[in-house]
Amino acid sequence: MFLIFDFVGLVAVMLLFILYYKKAKKLKEMIKNMQKDLKEDGEEAEAEAEAEERVVVVEEKREENNKKKLIFMGGVEAEFELNDLFKAPAEGLGKGIFGNTYKAKLEGYMGVKSVVVKRLRDLKPLSNEEFTKQVNMIHEHHNHPNLLPLLAYYYSKDEKLLVYKYAENGNLFNRIHGEKSSKDRIPFRWSSRLSVARDVARALEYLHINIGGIVPHGNLKSTNILLDEHETVVVSDYGLSSLVALPIASQRMVSYKSPEYQSNKRVSRKSDVWSYGCLLLELLTSRVSVHSAPPGINGVDLSTWVHRAVREEWTAEIFDPEISKQRHACHGMLKLLQIALHCCDKSPEKRPKMTEVVRVVENIKVVDESEDEDLSGDPSDDSLSITAPAMVAGDQRL
Numbered sequence: 001m002f003l004i005f006d007f008v009g010l011v012a013v014m015l016l017f018i019l020y021y022k023k024a025k026k027l028k029e030m031i032k033n034m035q036k037d038l039k040e041d042g043e044e045a046e047a048e049a050e051a052e053e054r055v056v057v058v059e060e061k062r063e064e065n066n067k068k069k070l071i072f073m074g075g076v077e078a079e080f081e082l083n084d085l086f087k088a089p090a091e092g093l094g095k096g097i098f099g100n101t102y103k104a105k106l107e108g109y110m111g112v113k114s115v116v117v118k119r120l121r122d123l124k125p126l127s128n129e130e131f132t133k134q135v136n137m138i139h140e141h142h143n144h145p146n147l148l149p150l151l152a153y154y155y156s157k158d159e160k161l162l163v164y165k166y167a168e169n170g171n172l173f174n175r176i177h178g179e180k181s182s183k184d185r186i187p188f189r190w191s192s193r194l195s196v197a198r199d200v201a202r203a204l205e206y207l208h209i210n211i212g213g214i215v216p217h218g219n220l221k222s223t224n225i226l227l228d229e230h231e232t233v234v235v236s237d238y239g240l241s242s243l244v245a246l247p248i249a250s251q252r253m254v255s256y257k258s259p260e261y262q263s264n265k266r267v268s269r270k271s272d273v274w275s276y277g278c279l280l281l282e283l284l285t286s287r288v289s290v291h292s293a294p295p296g297i298n299g300v301d302l303s304t305w306v307h308r309a310v311r312e313e314w315t316a317e318i319f320d321p322e323i324s325k326q327r328h329a330c331h332g333m334l335k336l337l338q339i340a341l342h343c344c345d346k347s348p349e350k351r352p353k354m355t356e357v358v359r360v361v362e363n364i365k366v367v368d369e370s371e372d373e374d375l376s377g378d379p380s381d382d383s384l385s386i387t388a389p390a391m392v393a394g395d396q397r398l
């Protein structure tokens, strides 16, 4: 009996031992599997985090690259890249209030395509959004044959560029004053001057109706009136006044030289009208206006000078001899002088609106220049000197 009990007890102990061994093994395997799962989970999480980080980096890079891109206006596909501009042979055109202006010659357009790049300086502190809003506004309202279109822009914290079409035939300043007393000078006849006066008036009227800001142009002067490859007049630098910091604007922009800014520090659309009047006086007299003279060139306060000429009775000398000898144009010249003086009135309220100016300039009859006799040096021609005083001293309203 004892033997049987011993044997059964031994078998039971052995069975218990085997059971325990199996359980322990299973438990060990479970722990091992759990550890393995945990490790795999960790690796997966790490991989996921790494992938997420990679996506962020790629997006940041893309954004950075986008920021380095020229943005073409009106969603137009990029014709050239920023790098093309930097690599292109460049010619400095001058330094204006917005900074340096370059002509860049881009190769590979079945020849060479020239564009003008303005590197903007002394701007108000503007975020990308504010800057973009302003240039989009300029683009939206450029839709006029006498306004120079903006092609593209670039914004970064340290560099802001505007890219324009290059106007092949230069600016009005050089057309009026260039090559004076040189055999190479191409005469700037009355009919051409009248069409400049008309086209600039139309462009300014369009800006006054369509573009926001206190002074829709703000810097109307002969270096900002350009002539393209077809000799079409295109006005440039419009809509930029609100980008410039006030101290710079008041020192350098033409509208801020107006009598109202000198007396009460205020400018308005009528300050653009005043600038237009000064431009007409420059066009008629071929004298440089003190308010828009390029650095290093002396100018004259043309409105004061014209009034003095009338008072002191040397009115015939007001007009540029290049046009005053065109006898048939005399009436038109006097009419344009009348408009100019009305626009230059010291009191902004008395100046006409651009719509009114356009109507009157368009009514000036274009004369047949072939009928003109050359009156140069003809002392008997006093038609201008007789008529001008009556007009200037009298009613200047349009």
Ligand SMILES: Nc1ncnc2c1ncn2[C@@H]1O[C@H](COP(=O)(O)OP(=O)(O)OP(=O)(O)O)[C@@H](O)[C@H]1O
Pocket (backbone or CB within 6 Å): 093, 094, 095, 096, 097, 098, 099, 100, 101, 116, 148, 164, 165, 166, 167, 168, 170, 171, 219, 223, 224, 226, 236, 237, 294
């Ligand atoms: N798109 C263009 N095509 C041809 N010439 C241009 C163009 N834009 C500017 N210019 C010329 O380049 C020169 C420099 O121009 P910029 O606008 O920098 O100065 P500005 O007109 O002299 O003065 P401001 O900055 O006060 O307008 C000027 O002689 C101007 O007529």
